[in-house]
Amino acid sequence: MPMPPGGLMQKPAVSEQKRYLLGPVAVRFSAANTGSWRIVRPVYDAENCSACRMCEKFCPAGIISVEKAPEKGGKHKVTFNWEYCKGCGICMVECVRKCIEMQPEKNFV
């Protein structure tokens, strides 16, 4: 009988309904929620932000995205992914206009 070239286990070890991956792999990312380590979080001042993107570039976790205001004189938007922001404060240090400050996480619970 010819055998299939690759893919899933044909006969799962335990249940016929479920399928299983083989090898070291995680598909639930609860352990990767590095945001849970945070004790201070960055808060930005929208009035002062020029959307220069320095915070975005320097964030070691790549969790900051800067959105320029569509119209001139409008407010720019900075979004942090709280799932992965560890609160390291690098964005605060790098912000050219000093418009990011770190505030205690407990203020936000």
Added chain:
Amino acid sequence: MKTMFMDGNAAAAEAMRLARIQVVAAYPITPQSPIAEGLAKFCVQGTLDAKYMRIESEHSAMSACVGAALTGVRVGTATASVGLALMHEILNVASGLRLPIVMPVVNRALVAPWSLWCDHSDAMPERDSGWLQLYAEDAQESLDLALIAYRVAEHPEVMLPVMVCLDGFFVSHTGMAVRVPDQSEVDEFLPPYHTDNLLLDPDKPMFVNPLTMSDEYTELKYQHKIGADKAEQVLPEVMAEFAKKFGRKYEPVEFYKCDDAEEVVVTLGSMSGTASYVVDQLRAKGQKVGLARIVSFRPFPHRLLRERLAGVKRIAVLERATSIGGAGGPVLAEVRSTLTNLPVRVEGFVAGLGGRDIPPATIEKVFDHLRTAEPQCRPTWADVRSDAMTIREVVQ
């Protein structure tokens, strides 16, 4: 099908072209270089539609293969000797991640002493890397076993990388008339690779190879072991299908005149042709001798060897590798362990290191020693020169 004059390296490269590998990451090293060069040539000529990655070492080559294989494409590379040793860390990553990479290993002695020539001291240390290992006897086999290797590697219940070992120069650089199958035949035998196991897909993210605690490490190793156990069953099935399609028959162990044999020599690779010649010569003199050539060293064909060698009185394991300070060479230890509790004497012999030829005389000596000498625990060095300890005299 066409018949072409090619050596083992060319045959291995041709097999990977026919397998339509999509990524090549290979670093040239003697005596494997013609494989890396051959694959590069195919890419330039356009006869192989693959991404050819020029990397800076074998460690990087295997790392690139791991990354590429995780994207679900068919991957090929090749190496030899110290190159294989440099890959050691990533070999275990590749097998632990269950990636079906196929790699011709052109067997060459490890250093020191510095050597370019054949023995199995490079591949044997990797017998515990979780890869499967097939040993080719000639150029035709290096092509055929590579195609068989992809099928076994990609089998959904095996999912393990495979080394196709070819003896440096004896196989890699010796030309013969090789039957090269048509692409359409190979496509039927080896359909495009597809996997739903570990896969780097941005739409279905998974975290591959996270830190694994002691509560799960054993279980993941056990999965790996089950894959290799499964390969022991899958390999002969794939070989049978290969024989049906291409007409060339392979077995995990090739038994030659073993049925009524009292003495059998166990071999691997290119020495086997000479061994079968010696068996014929001794048979003509009335001696009941046979040959068992191991094609699949991993998975080790335990069941076949126990079944077929149960009635044999004395077995000589002739190997091109040693385990210095150990009780047996790698093959001897394996054969002895396999034949546990059977009334058979198993003796080990080391020969053919660093490219030394294994002529009929060496194999005759092995059979003779097997019959006449006292049983020994440790292997006998069958072709060592008698002046071994005095070859460098100090001169003022």
